[in-house]
Amino acid sequence: MSITREKIIELGENLIRTKGYNAFSYQDISSELGIKNAAIHYYFPSKENLGTSIVKTNIQRFEEMTGNMQSRGFDEWHQLETFIKIYTKSHREQKRCIVGSLGPDINSLSTQTVAELKRMSEIILKWLTDTLASGRQKGLFAFSEEPEIKALLMLSSLVASLQLARLIDNIEYKSFCNAILADLSPAGK
Amino acid sequence: MSITREKIIELGENLIRTKGYNAFSYQDISSELGIKNAAIHYYFPSKENLGTSIVKTNIQRFEEMTGNMQSRGFDEWHQLETFIKIYTKSHREQKRCIVGSLGPDINSLSTQTVAELKRMSEIILKWLTDTLASGRQKGLFAFSEEPEIKALLMLSSLVASLQLARLIDNIEYKSFCNAILADLSPAGK
């Protein structure tokens, strides 16, 4: 695989996560990489194409991460902690997540990109639901809702928190994330 | 106030809440209203201007609603229920809220629009924090976090849920909102 191709994907992802899909252009990428806009089209004929590739890369990354945690024998609490670290890192870097960035632009995305984006959120939600369910069975977590609902509540909080954090100053992001985890603690109930 | 002006604001708000700020154009509005794009510029010289006006209108609407509830003597539980109804209605109409729609585009908005948007989220959060705090004092709610953190958690959930709802099919939005309210119930603890 080409290094330029990878750089385009990386830069594209950053642009989506900071400016948003409709606010970035091939020029933003090409000028940053010191190449011409046609060079981007050489790798990604259309912007839809690039968008879809970026989502696919993110799905792959997520699946690698969860696979890794499972094969390394992380318990459910540890897995959730690691998952939440993705968001604290994004917050530090003043970025949103892919789902939170592309979700709003769903009406101006190609059907292919939307399909991948849906697939991504479903994969995340499924993993989160399963992790919550098996963690509760082991007595690691306590919550009264259905795991699907709880997963949706948690994911919603995390996705939106990255957005709200940019609107509300003095936000204590760490406390926020701690509250999400503490809410699951069996000791607290 | 002109009826055309009001229609522009209403249409603009709908476009922001469905397509997003960067994805809608003056043409979208003018063609819908059967007028020319220059007519929109007559009322709103720039798009930034329109954006700011739309946010201001929403702030006003929110303050009228909360003011009304307070003067009518709604208790905190009733107030929260009414607040959450805004989101169930948005969900039915396949729309997001203003904060969730404009938040993602913060990097491509004018400083004035951003200022109003920040003001709006702060007003909502302040109201929610106060309502949670006084409701807990009266024994209507039970939660262990600081009211500020709890308010942020709830608002995050609601804002993002409207986005995720469009990504995840078969979402049971009612159960989701019920879970948010049930979480506050003193009986459940």
Next chain:
DNA sequence: AAATATACTTACTAATAAGTAAGTTTGCAA
């Protein structure tokens, strides 16, 4: 009746966007 303000339209401009066709350089293989 004349002047003026309101609510537009007509007819543009300048900028930026995605996308393309054809050419160029470079390294490698036959």
Next chain:
DNA sequence: TTGCAAACTTACTTATTAGTAAGTATATTT
């Protein structure tokens, strides 16, 4: 050394965008 493919550039086109300047019709005021 010729041929060819990969990785671009040059030089565009077409479409859409926000925005503007000047004009027009209509109603209201003076």
